[in-house]
């Protein structure tokens with residue numbers, strides 16, 4: 799049995815959605831940084847993965863109050879894309 803932070807799943811999803819329309823570095827390092835910044839601003843919501851029903855319920859109720867999540871994710875994107883933690887020329891050949 800493992801614990802999963804529902805908020806992490808939701809931030810992952812939001813980040814992927816919002817990055818589609820962003821013209822910024824999307825390497826795995828920047829994405830990890832954005833995710834960390836966003837998650838640090840949001841409350842953790844842990845559920846046990848053995849309880850799939852609770853997970854689904856919680857995920858949809860958290861998603862409905864998604865205003866804070868949008869704000870946290872978009873400010874994380876802004877923060878990292880304006881100041882990536884790596885040299886710009888490394889962006890293409892780092893991870894992936």
Ligand SMILES: [Zn+2]
Pocket residue numbers: 823824825826827828829882884889
């Ligand atoms: Zn990057």
